[in-house]
Amino acid sequence: RAKSSGQAVMHYSEELEGDTAVRLSLVEELRSALERSQFHLVFQPRLHRNESAALSAEVLLRWQHPTLGTVPPAKFIPLAEQHGLIDAIGDWVLAQACQQLASWRKAGLPVAQLSVNVSPTQLLADDFFSRTAALLATWQIEDGGIELEVTESSLVHDVVKASQGMQRLREVGCHIAIDDFGVGFSALSYLNRLPFDTLKVDKSFVDTIHLEPSSKAIAAAIVALAKSLDKAVVAEGVEILEQVAVLRDLGVDEFQGYYFSRPLAKEDFERLVRRSHCK
Numbered sequence: 001r002a003k004s005s006g007q008a009v010m011h012y013s014e015e016l017e018g019d020t021a022v023r024l025s026l027v028e029e030l031r032s033a034l035e036r037s038q039f040h041l042v043f044q045p046r047l048h049r050n051e052s053a054a055l056s057a058e059v060l061l062r063w064q065h066p067t068l069g070t071v072p073p074a075k076f077i078p079l080a081e082q083h084g085l086i087d088a089i090g091d092w093v094l095a096q097a098c099q100q101l102a103s104w105r106k107a108g109l110p111v112a113q114l115s116v117n118v119s120p121t122q123l124l125a126d127d128f129f130s131r132t133a134a135l136l137a138t139w140q141i142e143d144g145g146i147e148l149e150v151t152e153s154s155l156v157h158d159v160v161k162a163s164q165g166m167q168r169l170r171e172v173g174c175h176i177a178i179d180d181f182g183v184g185f186s187a188l189s190y191l192n193r194l195p196f197d198t199l200k201v202d203k204s205f206v207d208t209i210h211l212e213p214s215s216k217a218i219a220a221a222i223v224a225l226a227k228s229l230d231k232a233v234v235a236e237g238v239e240i241l242e243q244v245a246v247l248r249d250l251g252v253d254e255f256q257g258y259y260f261s262r263p264l265a266k267e268d269f270e271r272l273v274r275r276s277h278c279k
């Protein structure tokens with residue numbers, strides 16, 4: 001099934017680049033995907049270096065298209081952002097994640113944290129803070145159980161506004177992670193003034209960390225910087241054991257990637273949590 005949906009996806013992207021009419025009809029389908037219940041969440045485990053710690057997960061959105069199969073977020077999130085649909089979709093993701101975490105907690109399943117991707121327009125929307133605060137209060141997860149992942153591109157547009165938003169979100173009990181750190185626009189100069197909890201080292205550094213001294217040097221500098229600011233560090237896109245070894249040496253706190261697990265369906269993630277808890 002994965003293979004056939006992969007082909008469908010390639011087909012999709014060729015059409016997307018080629019034909020404006022097809023592209024617009026896909027936007028229309030994306031517009032109605034929420035009410036047609038075509039979205040679901042998958043959960044990619046984040047493992048702490050201290051193996052006895054509870055698992056966390058990043059929440060990743062999936063669009064099950066009736067004919068194209070699973071469309072990857074790299075294809076439809078940018079479309080949603082361009083066509084003003086991301087706020088509604090992002091609201092849905094966050095509400096689902098809160099509800100899911102609350103329900104796992106209620107069932108006694110030890111899930112430390114769920115992290116949720118937030119697009120720049122969401123973070124910069126005037127009512128995002130108050131709606132998020134209300135959600136956290138409804139589900140009683142004002143203890144950092146939800147972490148919002150923001151990319152550096154959220155900061156480029158209006159760093160003052162973004163950083164105020166981040167601070168207010170932290171005050172109501174959200175954690176904030178800077179995602180894909182080190183690629184694109186690097187906010188090094190004001191990293192020490194940004195209110196956040198976690199730094200995610202981008203996969204592009206992890207890819208060659210065991211091979212190229214320069215990748216390792218950059219990752220080491222990022223980790224050292226984060227540590228000096230008293231932030232947690234997560235490495236993403238960890239695929240092989242050699243990478244884990246280097247990252248461990250550098251002092252990375254949590255690992256995420258195919259080496260440990262692909263993103264999992266809800267039930268599979270629950271099984272994994274139960275199994276690792278019983279060890």
Ligand code: C2E
Pocket residue numbers: 044059060061072073074077090093117118119179180236237238239256257258259263
């Ligand atoms: P991201 O935030 O950098 O998420 C990590 C992506 O890397 C995920 O792809 C994940 O499946 C993939 N990944 C994780 N470990 C490995 C690995 O070891 N090797 C490789 N090759 N890939 C790995 P995915 O699920 O396709 O998501 C792609 C991007 O779409 C995400 O990148 C994120 O920017 C965006 N996205 C996903 N869900 C949401 C959402 O709910 N809201 C928003 N705004 N963006 C989302």
Ligand code: CA
Pocket residue numbers: 058117149179
């Ligand atoms: Ca992310």
Ligand code: CA
Pocket residue numbers: 179180200236
């Ligand atoms: Ca990332």
Ligand code: CA
Pocket residue numbers: 180202203236
């Ligand atoms: Ca990335």
